[in-house]
Structures are given as C-alpha cells and as structure tokens.
Amino acid sequence: MVMFMFLVVALAVVVAAVTLAVVGGGEGATGPLPEASPERLTDPLPPDRPIGRADVEHLRFPLTARGYRMADVDDALGRIAAELAERDARIADLESALAGAQAAAHVRLDKPAREDER
Numbered sequence: 001m002v003m004f005m006f007l008v009v010a011l012a013v014v015v016a017a018v019t020l021a022v023v024g025g026g027e028g029a030t031g032p033l034p035e036a037s038p039e040r041l042t043d044p045l046p047p048d049r050p051i052g053r054a055d056v057e058h059l060r061f062p063l064t065a066r067g068y069r070m071a072d073v074d075d076a077l078g079r080i081a082a083e084l085a086e087r088d089a090r091i092a093d094l095e096s097a098l099a100g101a102q103a104a105a106h107v108r109l110d111k112p113a114r115e116d117e118r
Contacts, residue, residue, distance in 0.1 A: 040062065040069075040072070041061060041062065041069075041072045041075075041076075042060075042062070044075075044076075045059065045076060045079050045080075050083060051079065051080060051083050056080065059076060061073060061076075
C-alpha cells in the first residue's frame with residue numbers, strides 16, 4: 001500500500017512539473033512558450049493586375065488543424081468570382097458591340113444593291 005501511494009504522489013509531481021513547464025509557471029529565464037504566429041497565405045493573388053491561369057494554378061493555401069484557413073479560401077474564391085463576373089460582362093459587351101457592327105455592315109451592304117435595282 002505504501003508503494004502504491006508513493007507511485008501516485010510521484011505521478012502527481014511529474015504531471016505538475018510538465019504542466020508548469022508547458023504553461024510557463026513563472027517568469028523565469030525561459031518564460032512561457034512563445035505564441036506561434038498563424039500561417040498566412042504567402043503568395044496571394046496579385047492586387048494590381050487581373051488574375052491569370054498561372055496565378056490560380058500556383059495558389060497554395062497554408063494547412064491548419066482542420067484543413068485550410070477558411071478566410072484565405074473565401075478571400076481567394078471571392079476575388080476569382082469577381083474577376084470572372086467582370087470578364088463575363090466584358091465579353092457580353094463585346095459580343096453585343098460585334099453583333100451591332102455586323103448588323104450595321106449588312107444594312108450598308110444591302111442599301112447600295114437596292115438603289116442599283118431602281
């Protein structure tokens with residue numbers, strides 16, 4: 001029974017010593033463990049120019065305990081979605097302008113032919 005009590009006390013002392021070492025049981029020479037800075041996206045999407053295919057292919061997110069940082073992924077997806085919407089709008093404008101120019105060209109080509117027939 002004495003041996004059992006000795007082991008329990010020894011275990012308690014070891015657990016207390018490890019806890020104090022991890023938590024930083026005082027402002028000694030080493031102090032508490034330093035705070036680890038969170039990993040951030042090291043090479044974000046370029047803010048000064050449109051996003052290209054290579055930018056998206058080279059985009060890498062830092063890993064966390066549960067996968068990726070949601071804020072980094074949300075920011076990147078939001079930026080990509082905004083640029084795609086801008087490009088879609090620009091393409092629609094250019095297609096509309098092209099259709100208008102083609103219609104105007106057909107009208108100009110048709111008018112002289114009709115005047116020659118008269």
